[in-house]
Amino acid sequence: MSTxxxxxxxxxxxxLKRVNEPVxxxxxxxxxxxxxxxxxxxxxxxxxxxxxxxxGVRNELTEKIKSVLGEAGASHVEIxxxxxxxxxxxGQEAEPLSGVKHVIAVSxxxxxxGKSTAAVNLALALKKLGAxxxxxxxxxxxxxxxxMLGIPxxxxxxxxxxxxxxxxxAHGIRAVSIGFFANPEQPMIWxxxxxxxxxxxxxxxxxxxELDFLVVDLPPGTGDVQLSLAQWVRxxxxxxxxxxxxxxxxxxxxxxxxxxxxxxxxxxxxENMTGPVFGRGGGxxxxxxxxxPFLGDIPLDAExxxxxxxxVPIVAATAGSGTSERFIKIAExxxxxxxxxxxxxxxxx
Ligand SMILES: Nc1ncnc2c1ncn2[C@@H]1O[C@H](COP(=O)(O)OP(=O)(O)O)[C@@H](O)[C@H]1O
Ligand SMILES: [Mg+2]
Numbered sequence: 001m002s003t004x005x006x007x008x009x010x011x012x013x014x015x016l017k018r019v020n021e022p023v024x025x026x027x028x029x030x031x032x033x034x035x036x037x038x039x040x041x042x043x044x045x046x047x048x049x050x051x052x053x054x055x056g057v058r059n060e061l062t063e064k065i066k067s068v069l070g071e072a073g074a075s076h077v078e079i080x081x082x083x084x085x086x087x088x089x090x091g092q093e094a095e096p097l098s099g100v101k102h103v104i105a106v107s108x109x110x111x112x113x114g115k116s117t118a119a120v121n122l123a124l125a126l127k128k129l130g131a132x133x134x135x136x137x138x139x140x141x142x143x144x145x146x147x148m149l150g151i152p153x154x155x156x157x158x159x160x161x162x163x164x165x166x167x168x169x170a171h172g173i174r175a176v177s178i179g180f181f182a183n184p185e186q187p188m189i190w191x192x193x194x195x196x197x198x199x200x201x202x203x204x205x206x207x208x209x210e211l212d213f214l215v216v217d218l219p220p221g222t223g224d225v226q227l228s229l230a231q232w233v234r235x236x237x238x239x240x241x242x243x244x245x246x247x248x249x250x251x252x253x254x255x256x257x258x259x260x261x262x263x264x265x266x267x268x269x270x271e272n273m274t275g276p277v278f279g280r281g282g283g284x285x286x287x288x289x290x291x292x293p294f295l296g297d298i299p300l301d302a303e304x305x306x307x308x309x310x311x312v313p314i315v316a317a318t319a320g321s322g323t324s325e326r327f328i329k330i331a332e333x334x335x336x337x338x339x340x341x342x343x344x345x346x347x348x349x
Contacts, residue, residue: 007044012074013034022057025222046079083118104213106241111220113241114222122315125324129331132209135173137177142194143177150311151170167207168180176202208308253289271294
């Protein structure tokens with residue numbers, strides 16, 4: 001074979017970039033699953049991390065790797081998987097965030113369903129219930145949190161005492177967003193490793209202090225930020241936001257499956273924009289299908305948008321209004337889930 005003599009570490013790396021982890025559907029190099037590559041003429045030795053507890057997944061991965069390397073001219077491929085199976089990419093195995101009792105991911109299958117609106121209002125609702133709350137804007141492609149919290153676009157974070165970054169405080173919660181670091185007019189182009197590092201910095205280099213909840217507003221879908229979050233920190237649970245329509249629901253199913261794969265408990269589904277325009281009931285249906293709690297619905301209500309645009313989210317703007325009460329009820333259900341989970345017989349070791 002002509003490629004036979006050209007097998008190098010770089011070439012192997014290039015080949016492995018074309019191999020996707022079957023469940024997460026992301027290449028094994030970006031996922032950081034390949035720890036060591038050794039090439040001895042046409043023989044390749046790989047040291048890999050055990051990403052899944054499922055032997056079927058591992059076999060499939062092994063087959064794919066052997067096949068791409070075989071095509072590139074490898075005569076022999078040996079793969080060592082190490083570490084105990086991680087049961088997903090992080091969840092169980094990742095360390096808790098120091099000082100923070102619960103990291104809660106707010107996620108959705110697609111964009112524009114009101115995920116950031118829900119994340120901000122739920123964070124404020126948790127705060128109203130007496131919890132110390134932080135909000136991390138994990139949507140580093142399109143950060144919305146600064147506007148929603150009314151933080152001026154030129155406001156920047158400041159260093160804290162210990163060389164860490166201080167979050168910016170607004171409406172009684174501490175927040176961090178890429179919008180506090182970058183010019184909002186400039187598009188942000190992310191390369192995998194930089195993105196992964198940014199998520200790490202937001203978690204571990206920010207002085208969050210003592211928090212009961214750190215709410216993370218994730219970008220839509222099942223991408224890099226979700227995986228990075230699960231790798232860097234133990235996530236206590238995920239809240240899935242959807243609109244009532246079927247189009248959004250197919251994506252919701254994917255999102256729920258991703259969290260299951262990552263071994264992050266799904267706390268439940270919130271249906272947003274319920275009412276005559278988009279209908280109602282889809283969120284409850286999908287929750288039932290997946291046997292996760294339905295946390296409640298939030299009506300399509302112009303005031304929610306106006307409040308978001310004005311930088312005073314509805315929960316902060318109007319006490320006792322029907323809509324803010326709904327957010328508070330959902331926050332109560334989330335908090336309640338942890339009282340149950342804080343029962344020693346249920347906590348993860
Ligand atoms: N229940 C609602 N009623 C009216 N407008 C809403 C509602 N939820 C969200 N919005 C508006 O819809 C737009 C998209 O919401 P956003 O939270 O940014 O979505 P996502 O984060 O999912 O992309 C925003 O302008 C927001 O103010
Ligand atoms: Mg958003």
